[in-house]
Amino acid sequence: MTTTELFHISDMEQQQQPPPYPPKPRRSCALRWILIFLPIFILLLLIILILSFTVFKAKDPTTQVVSVTVDGVSPEVILPQFKVELNITLNLQILVHNPNHASFKHGPGTTVVYYNGTQVAVGDISPGTVPATGSETFANKLNLQADRFVSEISELISDLMAGEFEVETKSTVPGRVKFLGIFHKHVVSLSDCRIVIGISNLKVRSQECNNKIKF
Structure with a gap:
């Protein structure tokens, strides 16, 4: 076999060799990182959900008149004019x-006083923040003024003559409770009280309260 034939065979073998494999795409590296971090993300999400339904589950704040x-x-009562002199303060x-x-x-709250269904006084409750698992008073x-009882003057005179009246x-x-900077719950805390006041000594004779929550 001549030298020319050898070179010809060598060229044919080189032409028949398969081309080299192309480099692997970079997306395989990105897929590897996704497979690493996805379980961690799912685990953190599960932990947050478990805490939100257990330790950090939103409970209802309460408002209570304690004193x-x-x-x-x-x-x-001044007779015969049937005029009532009334100037007392509920604390x-x-x-x-x-x-x-x-x-x-x-936020700002309010306390409204009613006598026989008629509004006779209003007081403001300052806004603020109650700490976790804490309380604030x-x-x-x-101030109850006589001129606000005009529409119920006959009932008031009757109560005063009886020695006590009820408001x-x-x-x-x-307000709002916020957890982890993500979850929040809006609530309105309510407290309704019936208070019986003695006329002679201006003492509270009885007090009955009912506390509730409105969403």
């Missing part, structure tokens, strides 16, 4: 309790 005192001058101590493991931020003063207070505290 009521009365200041002022004992009301009296309410309102407790807001937050059972959550996150702070409860509440607010002082609320409400109803409605306290409202709106």
Whole structure:
């Protein structure tokens, strides 16, 4: 076999060799990182969900009237004009309790006093923040003036002659509980009380309260 034939055979063999494999695409590396971090992300998500339904589950803050005192001058009826002199102040101590493991931020609240269904006084509750699993007490003063009882004057005179009268207070505290900077819950905490006040000594004779939550 001549030298020319050998070179010809060598060229044919080189032409028949398969081309080299192309380099692997970079997406295989990205897929590897996704497979690593995806289980970690799912695990963290499960932990957050478990905490949100256990330790960090939103509980309802409560508002409660814990103390009521009365200041002022004992009301009296002036005859024969049937005029009532009334100038007393209800001093309410309102407790807001937050059972959550996150702070409860509440806006301005109000306490409204009713006599026989007629509004006779309004007091403000300052905004603030109740710490996690903590409580805060607010002082609320409400002045009852005779001119606000005009529409119920006959009922008031009857109660004064009987030696006691009853008022109803409605306290409202709106706010929000926020967990982990992600989850939040809006609530309105309410406390309704019926208070019976003695005329002769301006003492609270009985107090009955009902606390509830509105969403």
